[in-house]
Amino acid sequence: NRKDECNISNTPETTALFNKSGENSRYAAAHLVEWKDPASFESWTECSADIEAEKDQYLWGVIAGQESIDDWDNYVATLNSLGLEDVLAEANEDYAELNAQMEEYLAAHGEA
The missing domain is CATH 1.20.5 (Single alpha-helices involved in coiled-coils or other helix-helix interfaces)
Structure with missing residues (x-):
């Protein structure tokens, strides 16, 4: 100015x-390329609050010394019981779809 x-x-x-x-x-x-609307990730929308809460509890528990990293398998099992496997399956499907769209876009517009 x-x-x-x-x-x-x-x-x-x-x-x-x-x-x-x-x-x-x-x-x-x-x-x-238009990205998918985040609200359309139905599994994540349903499960995210519980998964995030469990993640935070475990992370801060390990940092504070109240949880052990030896309980990792139990932690993963808990996340899976909260729907993490469904979320990952949906994310992989969406990624494959978006990747195909990106390849189609690059084929049409060239890889610059």
Whole structure:
């Protein structure tokens, strides 16, 4: 926002460069692959609160010395009982779908 002699004479060039970069960024954004709506991850939406709570409890328990890392298998079993396996299966399906869309996009627009 300085208005000294250098910046005043440079303003038209700077404005032109700024406008050009804005046009290019909008052009690039218009051609991005659309990502899936996070709300459509149904398994995660259902299970995330319980999984996150268990993760936090175990993590901070280990840090505080109240939990042992020797209980890792029990921890994983608990997460699976809370629905983690369903979440991972859904995520892998969604990843495969998104990956196929990305390959289709790159085939159509070239790998730049």
